[in-house]
Amino acid sequence: MSAGSVAALSGGIGGAKLALGLYRVLPPGSLTVVCNPGDDFDHLGLRVCPDTDTVLYTLAGIANPETGWGRAGETWTFMRALSDLGGETWFRLGDGDLALHVERTRRLAGGEPWSNICGDIARRLGVHARVVPACDEEVRTVVMTPDGRLAFQHYFVRDRCEPAVTGFKFEGADNARPCNAVLEALADPALRCVVVCPSNPFISIDPILSVSGMKDAIHAAGVPVLGVSPIIGGSAVKGPTAKMMRELGFDVSNRSIEQHYDGVVDAWVIDSADSSDAPEFERPVRVVPTMMRSDADKHALARAVLGFADELRSRMGWSHRGMP
């Protein structure tokens, strides 16, 4: 497998699994994970960044293995006490998790860019990868429903994705720019590929891609952009992806996913259960097991993605910029 760096776009739990696989099979320091800013929100006066934090905790090896979000060995004294005080408890914040929210909020209030804070936190947690938000500006996913607009976490957590969706807005995206760490990762002469993790296209990856200049920067990287489809066996593994696709009038299919990412993703990795979908793709496809239950699954999928990228680079005339 060739040396070189990798940039991965990731949402929360599902994306973080592949990010962990990539992190483990790549040399230390060669992965940048570009995280979804759209589900960040202010709650209880604190800035909470669920997807970024899930990636941080996952790569640091301190994620809660049962939930996929939050920290392992967490305690919940804060939430119990907050409930006694009449505070809002629909969004659960563990005691250890709170430290990240409090420290982030404090540093943001001091004017420090979120990407700096995030990079520093990753280092302090011993993560040898760059974990960065797509942008330093606030981009907020708004869920459009027949009954009006919903702030993302109200839709996602409080209302448990129950309202039908008619569309999404990414407020702030027009005025946001990819943060420096993202631009540096995409401009790295040793960049090997960009990976779009198997996250929800609408609420995890689109907010990243909505950042003004992000698609151009990805395109300008001049390396294969590989997508790992979130569809397995004709549906989504978990979360609201399939429900959203139906509500938005799409077939729940790999073909819909490919069309959704038209102009961004160059090649696809789909699950073995959907091998019959392969001929329908307009772009190159690799069929491998994509369900990530164990760490071994994550490593194997990461290796398959990287191997496919390397093949594509040689087959399609792509090369590491600046690499022999």
Add this chain to the structure above:
Amino acid sequence: MSAGSVAALSGGIGGAKLALGLYRVLPPGSLTVVCNPGDDFDHLGLRVCPDTDTVLYTLAGIANPETGWGRAGETWTFMRALSDLGGETWFRLGDGDLALHVERTRRLAGGEPWSNICGDIARRLGVHARVVPACDEEVRTVVMTPDGRLAFQHYFVRDRCEPAVTGFKFEGADNARPCNAVLEALADPALRCVVVCPSNPFISIDPILSVSGMKDAIHAAGVPVLGVSPIIGGSAVKGPTAKMMRELGFDVSNRSIEQHYDGVVDAWVIDSADSSDAPEFERPVRVVPTMMRSDADKHALARAVLGFADELRSRMGWSHRGMP
């Protein structure tokens, strides 16, 4: 013992013990505890009010019996995680305690007066007393030392009271006013007495008395103001009271305490170990055990204080305003 309401001025741990005694021996709803605002501060982006919180937790029966501050059954996951992130850990905030700071900070940011929030929190914690800050405005104790000014908690917690003190300033006091709940308590026709708890005079009670209009409101109450001396056996039970008195050039004595409160306190309760001090007082004195180790000690001292107040009212021509 006559019915009627009582207002007590209190700092943290020592004052809260007598406040608890008064709370337990008085009928529900008849005690107002006026808390020291001077040690409130902003830490980690959160408003922390140590003395008020100690009174809240103590009266709610959820205070940590070992430390006197913080909550019983507390967990410390937040502080460990914060340390891992490089955050400030010199001021220890327990996980459950954090809920109060987060909720208070959130409500203050929404423009709600601190006395309203505090009253609501007391109710939610099941406290049948009014626990209120002296004022809604910020009053901050600044400790003057030969090496310059120190913010109170930097002196008290971070520097463990080690610097010598040359004086104190109560910043904001001139522009502060007693909050409505305090004025209402002092204007209650059924008010029986005002109690100055055996707290540190300089850093616990003086910040309360420094609030513009507070001394006048206490005087206008027209009821005996009883002080329980913090001196026991010629020294202070704990904390920096005796050290401060020496550094400020006072004898560590009941006489100094009486002089310090000249014009505010009408009569004194001192400890049996200091009965020989009684003749030196200019004002009426009651000698009883004032060391509060057990709940029974607290109840007994509270009863002694209230009994003395009732005697003074009849002996000195004071009466419940509006009461027969």
